[in-house]
Amino acid sequence: MDERLPSWRASNAKSAILDFVDRVTRKRGPDFVPPEDRIATFDNDGTLWCERPLQPQFYFAKQRLEAFGHADPALQARYPFKAFFDHDIDKIKELGKQGVLEVVVAVHAGVTADKFDAIAGKWLREATNPKLGKRFVDLVYKPQLELLDLLRDNEFRCFIVSGGGMDVIRGFSEEAYGIPRENVIGSSGKTTLEERYGRFEIVKQAQLGSFDDREVKPQNIYLHIGRRPILAFGNSDGDLAMLRYTLTGGGPALGLLLHHDDAEREFAYDREFILSPLADALDNADNYGLTLVSMKDDWEVVFPG
Amino acid sequence: MDERLPSWRASNAKSAILDFVDRVTRKRGPDFVPPEDRIATFDNDGTLWCERPLQPQFYFAKQRLEAFGHADPALQARYPFKAFFDHDIDKIKELGKQGVLEVVVAVHAGVTADKFDAIAGKWLREATNPKLGKRFVDLVYKPQLELLDLLRDNEFRCFIVSGGGMDVIRGFSEEAYGIPRENVIGSSGKTTLEERYGRFEIVKQAQLGSFDDREVKPQNIYLHIGRRPILAFGNSDGDLAMLRYTLTGGGPALGLLLHHDDAEREFAYDREFILSPLADALDNADNYGLTLVSMKDDWEVVFPG
Numbered sequence: 001m002d003e004r005l006p007s008w009r010a011s012n013a014k015s016a017i018l019d020f021v022d023r024v025t026r027k028r029g030p031d032f033v034p035p036e037d038r039i040a041t042f043d044n045d046g047t048l049w050c051e052r053p054l055q056p057q058f059y060f061a062k063q064r065l066e067a068f069g070h071a072d073p074a075l076q077a078r079y080p081f082k083a084f085f086d087h088d089i090d091k092i093k094e095l096g097k098q099g100v101l102e103v104v105v106a107v108h109a110g111v112t113a114d115k116f117d118a119i120a121g122k123w124l125r126e127a128t129n130p131k132l133g134k135r136f137v138d139l140v141y142k143p144q145l146e147l148l149d150l151l152r153d154n155e156f157r158c159f160i161v162s163g164g165g166m167d168v169i170r171g172f173s174e175e176a177y178g179i180p181r182e183n184v185i186g187s188s189g190k191t192t193l194e195e196r197y198g199r200f201e202i203v204k205q206a207q208l209g210s211f212d213d214r215e216v217k218p219q220n221i222y223l224h225i226g227r228r229p230i231l232a233f234g235n236s237d238g239d240l241a242m243l244r245y246t247l248t249g250g251g252p253a254l255g256l257l258l259h260h261d262d263a264e265r266e267f268a269y270d271r272e273f274i275l276s277p278l279a280d281a282l283d284n285a286d287n288y289g290l291t292l293v294s295m296k297d298d299w300e301v302v303f304p305g
Numbered sequence: 306m307d308e309r310l311p312s313w314r315a316s317n318a319k320s321a322i323l324d325f326v327d328r329v330t331r332k333r334g335p336d337f338v339p340p341e342d343r344i345a346t347f348d349n350d351g352t353l354w355c356e357r358p359l360q361p362q363f364y365f366a367k368q369r370l371e372a373f374g375h376a377d378p379a380l381q382a383r384y385p386f387k388a389f390f391d392h393d394i395d396k397i398k399e400l401g402k403q404g405v406l407e408v409v410v411a412v413h414a415g416v417t418a419d420k421f422d423a424i425a426g427k428w429l430r431e432a433t434n435p436k437l438g439k440r441f442v443d444l445v446y447k448p449q450l451e452l453l454d455l456l457r458d459n460e461f462r463c464f465i466v467s468g469g470g471m472d473v474i475r476g477f478s479e480e481a482y483g484i485p486r487e488n489v490i491g492s493s494g495k496t497t498l499e500e501r502y503g504r505f506e507i508v509k510q511a512q513l514g515s516f517d518d519r520e521v522k523p524q525n526i527y528l529h530i531g532r533r534p535i536l537a538f539g540n541s542d543g544d545l546a547m548l549r550y551t552l553t554g555g556g557p558a559l560g561l562l563l564h565h566d567d568a569e570r571e572f573a574y575d576r577e578f579i580l581s582p583l584a585d586a587l588d589n590a591d592n593y594g595l596t597l598v599s600m601k602d603d604w605e606v607v608f609p610g
Contacts, residue, residue: 036479113527170531174341181531188528193520193546200550202527215498222418222507223493224529226475226486241498245505
């Protein structure tokens with residue numbers, strides 16, 4: 001019996017992964033891919049860690065706004081900040097991922113990168129998912145940790161490509177996933193370089209630099225990695241472009257889409273809109289060559305511990 | 306006798322490097338730096354390969370313009386393109402690095418990333434330095450290849466941070482320096498994602514995205530790596546900000562500046578202007594904690610073979 005990926009149940013999805021890894025690493029085989037080209041990219045929210053009831057960055061924005069609102073009460077009366085102070089979840093959801101990122105970026109203008117690291121690190125050590133009652137950093141998916149290990153054992157280089165704020169993810173990616181900071185691509189704000197007290201500092205600015213979502217993901221993969229991935233894993237509207245970019249490269253490729261259909265152990269949700277990239281992906285998986293992964297059926301275990 | 310860095314002469318510069326590597330890797334020593342923080346950044350033009358009589362990207366721009374000018378004669382009459390067709394070196398130099406990059410970016414609008422890779426690869430295999438009569442890719446500095454190896458042997462991760470076009474450097478960085486494509490940071494143009502004949506393609510646009518020079522180098526280091534380097538190596542106006550960013554991090558750090566003072570084996574040149582970052586670096590090396598490397602005195606060999 002194959003002992004690899006123990007938290008994955010024997011299924012089509014697991015076979016597709018193991019078969020792919022075997023094919024691209026078999027020397028003199030027809031699908032051999034040299035190690036330098038073995039690039040794997042993973043979405044983060046909902047692919048490597050839990051993103052419900054809201055993506056963790058929503059809670060980060062909320063906590064940061066509360067800290068700033070205390071210092072500047074005028075902020076509390078101004079939209080979009082007001083939505084957070086009013087705990088108006090519908091209004092917050094309306095902002096969308098980009099709107100929430102813009103809030104995070106706006107309230108950190110003038111903060112140095114080193115200081116932001118400390119802020120994000122503290123939040124990550126403490127912040128808890130309100131529904132599941134565990135820390136966000138403990139709600140990473142065990143089957144994915146095994147997949148990352150399997151890929152690295154086979155000389156893949158694994159990257160995160162997330163719509164979430166890059167700097168926050170870098171604060172836990174090494175410890176949680178074994179993915180070094182430089183292998184994290186994500187949304188980012190603009191910066192400047194300033195000399196403060198004899199020290200050169202990266203200083204955050206109020207403007208969003210890159211919202212790393214949808215068609216921007218392949219563009220940022222090109223900017224940061226300079227190679228088309230041969231394996232990509234996503235779960236949402238934001239990931240279809242990355243998956244199809246990976247699958248249309250012309251060589252061997254694997255595109256995986258995690259389907260959140262497990263109301264028991266996690267959450268059950270998928271297409272929020274009839275016309276959306278995720279609906280497109282689910283409806284046309286075969287056409288696009290996508291491999292669907294069912295959390296309910298394909299994963300023996302969801303979370304570690 | 307220390308057998309490391311054989312192409313480096315016994316000198317202050319060599320001792321500074323070996324001493325630094327020993328200190329940061331000595332477990333339980335006061336200057337120990339854990340492997341995850343061992344980031345080294347190198348400028349490319351004039352630091353890892355020869356940049357005289359003109360930086361190789363000037364010749365790349367010239368060759369590409371000639372190819373495009375043939376297809377579109379109207380281009381030949383228009384400045385700044387005209388300067389290249391007239392072989393007007395003074396006018397070309399006036400454009401500066403950024404101007405030349407803008408020309409390269411402009412003429413490749415609409416070209417896919419994969420096609421550009423092929424174009425750059427062909428040029429790199431053939432293009433020759435007109436003064437030294439060797440291919441540009443053979444005019445890399447042997448002492449630097451040894452230094453990159455030494456650092457990697459000591460669990461450093463080495464990056465290029467160049468004002469030159471990122472995509473061109475990625476075409477030879479793995480073969481020439483052992484630096485993977487994703488560890489190359491440089492100037493870059495804007496892109497779009499387009500579906501062409503069922504294939505998702507990154508397509509180059511006419512606008513410069515990032516001119517990776519001077520104070521932008523630390524900003525791009527933050528964007529791409531997310532850590533402050535502990536070793537940086539440069540040679541020109543474009544590198545002082547990166548060197549000082551490295552040296553003011555608060556922990557152990559080494560900042561190296563290559564001085565081109567070897568008219569015999571390479572070229573002798575330094576400050577072109579009295580007021581310039583390079584003049585500042587040379588005049589204030591001690592203040593800034595910079596280690597000067599003399600090509601003439603500190604290198605036993607310059608080029609391989």
